Amino acid sequence: MPHGPVGVQVWDAIIHVTALTPTGFSMARVAQVPLPAPNPTAPETIQRVEFKVGIALLAFAIFIVFAVPMLGLICGLVGAGLLYGGKSYDDYSRVRRERNDGYNRTEKELEQRIQEIEKLETQYRAAFNSTRDALQKVYDRLLHLDRERKAELQSLETRKRQIQLDAFLDTQLLKNARITGVGPAKLGTLLAYGVESALDITNRLAVPGIGPVFLSRLVDWRRNCESRFRFNPNQAVPAAEMHALNVKYANIRKTLEIELQAGPAKLTQINSRAAAQREPLHQKITGLIKSYTQLKSDLQAIPKD
Numbered sequence: 001m002p003h004g005p006v007g008v009q010v011w012d013a014i015i016h017v018t019a020l021t022p023t024g025f026s027m028a029r030v031a032q033v034p035l036p037a038p039n040p041t042a043p044e045t046i047q048r049v050e051f052k053v054g055i056a057l058l059a060f061a062i063f064i065v066f067a068v069p070m071l072g073l074i075c076g077l078v079g080a081g082l083l084y085g086g087k088s089y090d091d092y093s094r095v096r097r098e099r100n101d102g103y104n105r106t107e108k109e110l111e112q113r114i115q116e117i118e119k120l121e122t123q124y125r126a127a128f129n130s131t132r133d134a135l136q137k138v139y140d141r142l143l144h145l146d147r148e149r150k151a152e153l154q155s156l157e158t159r160k161r162q163i164q165l166d167a168f169l170d171t172q173l174l175k176n177a178r179i180t181g182v183g184p185a186k187l188g189t190l191l192a193y194g195v196e197s198a199l200d201i202t203n204r205l206a207v208p209g210i211g212p213v214f215l216s217r218l219v220d221w222r223r224n225c226e227s228r229f230r231f232n233p234n235q236a237v238p239a240a241e242m243h244a245l246n247v248k249y250a251n252i253r254k255t256l257e258i259e260l261q262a263g264p265a266k267l268t269q270i271n272s273r274a275a276a277q278r279e280p281l282h283q284k285i286t287g288l289i290k291s292y293t294q295l296k297s298d299l300q301a302i303p304k305d
Contacts, residue, residue: 010260011139017267019128020274022121025114025285033293038301041095050082057082096302103295110288117281124274131270135263142256149249156237156245165229167238169199172225179221181214198225 057079065072141148156163174196175187182190186209193207194200201222205215236242 010263013264014132014135014139014260014267017264017271019125020121020271020278023117023278023282023285025117027111027114030110030289030292033289035293035297035300038297039294041092041298041302053079053082055079055083092302096299099295099299099302103292103299106288106292106295110285110292113281113285113288117278117285120274120278120281124270124278128267128270128274131263131266135260135267138256138260138263142253142260145249145253145256149245152245152249153237156241160233160235160237161231163238163241164231164235165226166199168229169222169225170197172198174198174200177221179217181217186210186214198222 057075061072061074061076061079063072064075174182174190189209190196190207195205195207198221201218203215203219205218210218
């Protein structure tokens with residue numbers, strides 16, 4: 001597969017599933033957004049208490065000026081001074097407070113939403129990259145699977161003597177052996193526990209009724225069998241070993257191919273799930289940025305006291 005058109009096409013499909021582009025939201029970038037035109041600012045008209053006091057003082061001055069000229073003159077001057085500021089004045093404190101509260105609330109929510117989308121995108125990138133890396137390892141192993149099989153085959157060649165010895169010992173059946181003290185009863189016990197040939201006999205053999213003395217005789221018989229073995233370096237690796245090797249790597253190849261072929265759909269699914277989770281947040285943040293910049297512009301447009 002890795003060298004054929006199928007493998008190339010599948011891997012090409014995998015690398016063409018690109019990661020989602022980050023939204024890039026941050027308060028630093030929000031600060032760079034141009035402010036829109038401010039909404040009109042309607043102040044609250046406040047009646048001046050001083051004006052009313054000034055009217056009263058002027059009236060009092062007119063009333064008293066002929067009786068007490070100096071007092072009348074002083075009251076007249078003070079009253080005129082109080083009238084100088086006008087009848088009322090524009091007060092922006094309420095609208096400034098309301099806009100400042102709205103601005104602070106919007107800024108706090110905007111920061112929270114940006115943190116949410118950053119967390120979501122971090123988790124998404126981790127999932128996408130880990131899946132992509134795992135698929136890369138699958139593809140790399142497919143590329144070198146023949147080399148891996150050849151290395152194991154070479155290992156079989158290196159172990160050929162042991163393989164031939166094991167095969168020879170497996171033909172040396174216990175039922176055909178003549179071992180002192182091992183009669184039908186003990187033979188039946190050994191066979192019942194799966195000890196059928198010289199290959200099955202080891203120093204760690206544990207079978208009821210077979211103590212150290214009989215185990216020693218069994219081990220000696222195995223060694224005698226080993227002494228009669230003749231290694232043939234020209235003999236091929238046994239067919240059963242080759243078959244097992246071929247089946248093993250055929251199964252590995254099939255498993256890797258199935259996993260690789262599922263790769264594009266797996267990455268696309270990760271993208272689709274992340275995009276669906278991100279879209280509502282994206283829209284919410286976009287709306288908050290619009291409100292935030294408008295509130296900022298409106299707040300800055302309020303005249304200074």
